[in-house]
Amino acid sequence: MTLTETQKEIVTLLIEGKTNQQIADQLCFSVDKIKKDLKVIYKYFGIKGPAETKRAVLVREIVKIEISKLMM
Numbered sequence: 001m002t003l004t005e006t007q008k009e010i011v012t013l014l015i016e017g018k019t020n021q022q023i024a025d026q027l028c029f030s031v032d033k034i035k036k037d038l039k040v041i042y043k044y045f046g047i048k049g050p051a052e053t054k055r056a057v058l059v060r061e062i063v064k065i066e067i068s069k070l071m072m
Helices: 005-015 020-027 031-045 050-070
Strands: none
Touching: 005 020, 005 031, 005 050, 020 031, 031 050
């Protein structure tokens, strides 16, 4: 399973601290669509809710960076 480009944008906006309404407005989607995508995003990262999103993404990126350093 991979995230769509829209879902990746949503993650970026979440990390920036945007609300669901702000994300919906910026991406020109309904809040219901954002909520639906958030469920997929949370499942993808294995997290339970918004408070864990930023941490999960940051940890995942740090791991990717460390792995890429090892492969050099």
